[in-house]
Amino acid sequence: xxxxxxxxxxxxxxxCVFTLVFFTNFGMSQEEQAPKIKMTVNKGxxxxxSIALPAFIKEEGANTIISRELSKVISNNLNGTGLFKTIAxxxxxxxxxxxxxxxxxxxxxxxxxxxxxxxxxxxxxxxxLEVKFRLWDVSQQKEIGKGKKYLTKQxxxxxxxxxxxxxxxxxxTGESPYFDSRVVFVSETGPKNNRLKRLAIMDQDGxxxxxxxxxxxxxxxxxxxxxxxxxxxxxxxxxxxxVYLMNLDNDKISSLGNLTGxxxxxxxxxxxxxIVLSITEGxxxxxxxxxxxxxxRRRLTSNIGIDTAPSFSxxxxxxxxxxxxxxxxxxxxxSSEGGDAKRISFGEGKYATPVWSxxxxxxxxxxxxxxxxxxGVMRVDxxxxxxxxxxxxxxxxxxSPNGRVIMFFRETPGxxxxxxxxxxxxxxxxxxxxxxxxxxxxxxxxxxxx
Amino acid sequence: MQKIIFGVLVSMLLFSCENNxxxxxxxxxxxQISQTDLDYFKNLxxxxxxxxxxxxxxxxxxxEVLNSQLQWLEDKKFLPITIQGHADEQGTRExxxxxxxxxANAVKNYFLAKGIxxxxxNIVTYGKERPLRVCSNEECWSKNRRAVTxxxxxxxx
Numbered sequence: 151x152x153x154x155x156x157x158x159x160x161x162x163x164x165x166c167v168f169t170l171v172f173f174t175n176f177g178m179s180q181e182e183q184a185p186k187i188k189m190t191v192n193k194g195x196x197x198x199x200s201i202a203l204p205a206f207i208k209e210e211g212a213n214t215i216i217s218r219e220l221s222k223v224i225s226n227n228l229n230g231t232g233l234f235k236t237i238a239x240x241x242x243x244x245x246x247x248x249x250x251x252x253x254x255x256x257x258x259x260x261x262x263x264x265x266x267x268x269x270x271x272x273x274x275x276x277x278x279l280e281v282k283f284r285l286w287d288v289s290q291q292k293e294i295g296k297g298k299k300y301l302t303k304q305x306x307x308x309x310x311x312x313x314x315x316x317x318x319x320x321x322x323t324g325e326s327p328y329f330d331s332r333v334v335f336v337s338e339t340g341p342k343n344n345r346l347k348r349l350a351i352m353d354q355d356g357x358x359x360x361x362x363x364x365x366x367x368x369x370x371x372x373x374x375x376x377x378x379x380x381x382x383x384x385x386x387x388x389x390x391x392x393v394y395l396m397n398l399d400n401d402k403i404s405s406l407g408n409l410t411g412x413x414x415x416x417x418x419x420x421x422x423x424x425i426v427l428s429i430t431e432g433x434x435x436x437x438x439x440x441x442x443x444x445x446x447r448r449r450l451t452s453n454i455g456i457d458t459a460p461s462f463s464x465x466x467x468x469x470x471x472x473x474x475x476x477x478x479x480x481x482x483x484x485s486s487e488g489g490d491a492k493r494i495s496f497g498e499g500k501y502a503t504p505v506w507s508x509x510x511x512x513x514x515x516x517x518x519x520x521x522x523x524x525x526g527v528m529r530v531d532x533x534x535x536x537x538x539x540x541x542x543x544x545x546x547x548x549x550s551p552n553g554r555v556i557m558f559f560r561e562t563p564g565x566x567x568x569x570x571x572x573x574x575x576x577x578x579x580x581x582x583x584x585x586x587x588x589x590x591x592x593x594x595x596x597x598x599x600x
Numbered sequence: 601m602q603k604i605i606f607g608v609l610v611s612m613l614l615f616s617c618e619n620n621x622x623x624x625x626x627x628x629x630x631x632q633i634s635q636t637d638l639d640y641f642k643n644l645x646x647x648x649x650x651x652x653x654x655x656x657x658x659x660x661x662x663x664e665v666l667n668s669q670l671q672w673l674e675d676k677k678f679l680p681i682t683i684q685g686h687a688d689e690q691g692t693r694e695x696x697x698x699x700x701x702x703x704a705n706a707v708k709n710y711f712l713a714k715g716i717x718x719x720x721x722n723i724v725t726y727g728k729e730r731p732l733r734v735c736s737n738e739e740c741w742s743k744n745r746r747a748v749t750x751x752x753x754x755x756x757x
Contacts, residue, residue: 341734342731342734343730343731343732343733343734345729347729368726368729370693370697370729371693371694389724390722390724390725391697391724391725412697412701412724412725414694414697415694415697428694428697428698430697430698430701430725432705433701433702433704433705433706433708433709433723434701434702434705435697435698435701435702456695456698456699456702458694458695458697458698459692459694459695472692472694472695474654474695478654479692479695502691502692502694502695503692503693503694516692518690518691518692521690542736543689545692545693546692546693561689563736564734564735564736565734565735567734567736592693
């Protein structure tokens with residue numbers, strides 16, 4: 151209970167604090183320099199870029215724990231991408247003691263560092279945390295971009311670590327980042343034939359886990375709003391599956407008016423103004439959209455097949471969904487105004503749970519073929535299909551905010567079978583299990599926080 | 601035969617768990633149904649029918665069970681009926697929800713065709729959320745692709 155309150159307090163302060171954060175650029179150059187050693191993520195990296203990341207320099211008022219933890223969280227983020235490898239701190243020949251002391255580049259090039267991050271942390275007289283950092287190209291002996299400074303509440307240090315990680319990632323890869331983000335998912339406990347499912351939320355790196363408050367009945371597949379601190383999910387509170395909104399500031403649940411039949415598989419449009427979902431009436435499941443302002447409901451498909459798992463394109467003009475109208479499950483695209491659906495998947499097996507990339511270029515999906523499940527991606531026209539994973543049961547892809555990483559859940563077979571969340575790069579590399587306190591399924595990734 | 605009875609007992613157990621979160625209404629009007637009658641319905645009439653992979657049509661073995669259910673229901677017009685539709689784990693979550701709805705609806709339509717009043721029947725889908733059997737092979741999957749007729753309880757709206 152205590153934890154809950156503390157977390158809410160943190161959330162609240164985060165919401166307020168970030169209007170107070172100063173992002174200060176300082177440094178010698180007037181213009182943002184083009185990164186000298188920018189890497190191309192597309193082509194696949196043969197050798198991860200080597201980064202030296204000493205503990206942040208302790209300035210006035212800061213403690214050792216925070217100066218170490220800042221660099222640890224950043225290091226964990228960067229290493230987790232598979233694109234970077236931080237050099238162990240025990241190998242360093244140099245311990246930076248002051249933020250403005252000129253960098254001794256030789257000490258870093260000799261341990262083969264490509265990039266050096268020098269950071270410092272202190273606590274101001276008003277009690278706020280001051281964190282600053284500079285990013286150095288070791289071989290060129292030049293700063294990459296300009297230094298940055300953050301002023302914030304002390305308890306927000308983790309988010310500052312994520313923001314610094316984001317800046318480093320962005321400057322070194324030229325790609326938009328994803329570390330300052332959260333994941334909402336379903337926590338599962340209990341035996342396979344009597345699972346207790348609860349909605350839960352955590353930071354992208356697994357920290358700050360908490361359960362969301364909701365009635366004990368079954369819950370399914372929470373999805374973030376792209377614009378508000380809100381999720382949409384399917385719950386069985388009335389005994390039937392129904393779609394609900396939850397405000398994450400206070401866990402308040404609201405319904406979407408009087409939906410007839412059963413409703414599930416909701417997702418927001420990128421502007422947060424509409425949702426698209428499946429509604430089952432008379433045993434038949436079709437796709438509908440609901441305007442969240444007016445609660446006006448619009449039927450988009452009218453087909454005796456099962457039409458479900460709809461997902462908006464980032465521009466809101468189209469919807470990709472799955473349907474078994476042609477026999478097995480396949481992927482189709484339809485205008486968000488309705489009309490004729492165009493089939494885009496033609497491969498062997500069944501295709502399900504399509505999700506449009508936030509970049510707009512790819513669609514991630516679940517494929518079932520010859521008794522195996524895969525997570526895959528294809529272009530919007532259905533071409534260039536690539537399967538990234540294979541197992542007894544891989545399901546439910548979710549995009550990182552930058553469209554570079556996919557989370558999904560993998561369920562093991564048998565009596566003791568249970569789901570865990572994994573992430574994988576769209577290159578098909580760097581698959582890893584996300585640590586969670588319980589079994590976990592149905593992940594959904596938030597947009598970058600503000 | 602032992603297996604079947606065991607399966608039925610497991611399904612009873614499971615059903616009692618499933619309804620924990622529900623607001624239920626065991627009584628409609630003044631007439632009541634005894635636990636003995638309900639047990640008889642579950643165990644001897646049979647409350648569960650099975651389906652083929654990805655299908656929702658009623659197989660001959662299913663029709664036989666449904667006909668027995670109808671016979672038992674004949675003199676119990678006061679009883680509300682809920683049909684639960686389920687799927688096995690070999691499908692995606694959303695599709696299985698829709699498939700469970702299709703299966704439950706197939707039973708509902710059969711009951712309506714046989715003269716059950718529309719107002720008495722509710723359908724609900726659980727997709728793959730509530731498996732009866734937990735092994736990961738056809739032996740269990742075939743038992744999980746099911747529709748269960750639940751009498752005497754109705755969903756609160």
